[in-house]
Amino acid sequence: MLPKVNQFLYLHVASSDDEEASTEYKSRISDMDNDELLIDIPLVEGTGKYKRLFLGDELSAHFVTQEGVKSYFNTHVLGFKEDGVKMIRIRKPDQESITKVQRRNFLRVPAELEMAIQLASQIRFIAMTDDVGGGGISFITDGKWPMQSGTELECWLLIPYRNGTVDHAHFTAEIVRVKSLESGRNQVMAKFSSILDSERQRIIRYCFERQLDFRKR
Incomplete structure (x- = not known):
């Protein structure tokens, strides 16, 4: 219904x-x-x-x-x-x-993707994502970089597709949470604050492909 x-x-x-x-x-x-x-x-x-x-x-x-x-x-x-x-x-x-079973893990998938990040202070570095989705990302980074809630990041995400092609998505994201890891690194969770719909659709396409891969396992 x-x-x-x-x-x-x-x-x-x-x-x-x-x-x-x-x-x-x-x-x-x-x-x-x-x-x-x-x-x-x-x-x-x-x-x-x-x-x-x-x-x-x-x-x-x-x-x-x-x-x-x-x-x-x-x-x-x-x-x-x-x-x-x-x-x-x-x-x-x-x-x-429509289902009687709740499913809230859609369009957010675990993925280790390379991402270039620039802070407002012109600091630039490379990080690896932990998961990605159409509304935000989380990534792992060295503890030496100044990460705190509310910080704006400019990001370029490298996206490999199943057909062998590689694309990029450019966006700005706002940090919503930072978690310190035992390794001395940080897990950073961020939501998109500015992203073109075409860039978001590239990420969503990747997420759907990853979901298909998971279902085949």
Whole structure:
């Protein structure tokens, strides 16, 4: 069963930050067409705190049918629409993609990819990713580099595809969390703060290919 207009959606946003990823938001479907759902700006129930979403953000959603069954699907933000109030355009799920089992590991895959990073201070270095997704990345880096929450990074990610071609994705990212490792290195989790949709689609393509590889194992 597909979601309907005026039905509530409960959302989780894919994030490298565990606290943000575990937060559930509530929204309402305002309208729909063949390919999209238009939803209200999500908020945290009981607090009235709104969640700002960005183009390409990956979402795990569920709605409750009239029979009381939770139905889950994965989607992403396509854009926004102003019609008196701001609404968010998300990809409408196919019937076949809706499940009674929650799946929130979509489009974020473990991957060791080479990435060049530049800080505002003109410091440049190479790091290896820990995982990548359409909304952000995590990477491992030497503890000598100044990493802290809120720092903006300019990044160039090297992306190898299954057909043997290699591409690059350029973006800026904001650090949301830094974890010190026993090795003296840091695990850095960051979300995209500025990225062209074409660059994001390169990363998403890689993630889908990786998912296919995992399923074949």
